[in-house]
Amino acid sequence: MMRSLENQLTTMFYDVNGNFAADKKFVVVFVLGGPGSGKGTQCANIVQHFGFTHLSAGDLLRAEIKSGSENGTMIQNMIKEGKIVPSEVTIKLLQQAMLESGNDKFLIDGFPRNEENRAAFEHVTKIEPEFVLFFDCSEEEMEQRLLSRNQGRVDDNIETIRKRFRVFVESSIPVIEYYKAKGKVSKIDAGKSVDEVFEDVKAIFSPYSAQAA
Numbered sequence: 590m591m592r593s594l595e596n597q598l599t600t601m602f603y604d605v606n607g608n609f610a611a612d613k614k615f616v617v618v619f620v621l622g623g624p625g626s627g628k629g630t631q632c633a634n635i636v637q638h639f640g641f642t643h644l645s646a647g648d649l650l651r652a653e654i655k656s657g658s659e660n661g662t663m664i665q666n667m668i669k670e671g672k673i674v675p676s677e678v679t680i681k682l683l684q685q686a687m688l689e690s691g692n693d694k695f696l697i698d699g700f701p702r703n704e705e706n707r708a709a710f711e712h713v714t715k716i717e718p719e720f721v722l723f724f725d726c727s728e729e730e731m732e733q734r735l736l737s738r739n740q741g742r743v744d745d746n747i748e749t750i751r752k753r754f755r756v757f758v759e760s761s762i763p764v765i766e767y768y769k770a771k772g773k774v775s776k777i778d779a780g781k782s783v784d785e786v787f788e789d790v791k792a793i794f795s796p797y798s799a800q801a802a
């Protein structure tokens with residue numbers, strides 16, 4: 590049975606160690622891959638089939654800008670430059686969204702994007718990901734997809750795309766390597782069609798289908 594939000598807040602914020610989620614079993618899957626590799630697209634499919642809640646760090650940051658938050662200008666500037674927003678801001682948004690969802694299974698998309706994100710999330714939430722889904726895609730393909738995404742994003746222009754590719758290689762690949770060394774990475778060839786990629790995704794998630802909502 591799902592507990593009320595109020596109950597979860599109590600449990601999550603007031604456990605004996607002051608740790609978030611310490612006594613609630615969360616299943617967290619980190620969904621990583623370069624910009625345009627298809628993380629958001631595939632997460633939408635996974636939600637439909639396997640009952641996870643999809644939390645995109647980028648979407649949460651963009652919503653924070655729209656809400657007129659005091660951090661909005663800083664976040665907007667960082668996104669325009671393809672830089673990674675300080676973990677403190679992103680983790681707070683992720684925690685809020687996890688609590689509000691009432692679910693216990695999460696796809697965390699586009700996070701952790703650097704070592705600071707990874708270590709801070711682990712420190713604050715004490716949550717270890719079940720596994721990391723890594724969408725592997727060539728820069729040529731990702732560039733084409735981003736240039737035709739047409740969602741009016743300030744960062745889907747060639748200049749920012751190049752910066753995001755550099756940040757992905759320099760900061761995000763090391764996070765994937767970290768989890769690879771722990772045997773936690775499921776790598777998917779994301780250069781194929783949406784349906785073909787989802788076939789491979791489904792095979793990885795099938796152990797979770799029994800728990801699907």
Ligand SMILES: Nc1ncnc2c1ncn2[C@@H]1O[C@H](COP(=O)(O)OP(=O)(O)O)[C@@H](O)[C@H]1O
Nearest residue numbers: 624625626627628629630734737738781782783
């Ligand atoms: N397998 C695919 N083949 C072709 N286009 C794709 C594929 N997956 C996603 N797209 C398109 O590419 C763009 C980027 O996909 P998206 O899911 O937003 O990626 P990400 O979240 O990794 O940046 C979107 O316009 C999407 O419709």
Ligand SMILES: Nc1ccn([C@@H]2O[C@H](COP(=O)(O)OP(=O)(O)O)[C@@H](O)[C@H]2O)c(=O)n1
Nearest residue numbers: 624625646647668671672673674699700702
């Ligand atoms: N963990 C994260 C995720 C995104 N972001 C910011 O948000 C931007 C867009 O992230 P996104 O995940 O929506 O982008 P895509 O990979 O989906 O294209 C990134 O380039 C960063 O500027 C961040 O700072 N920290």
Ligand SMILES: [Mg+2]
Nearest residue numbers: 628629645647
């Ligand atoms: Mg995305």
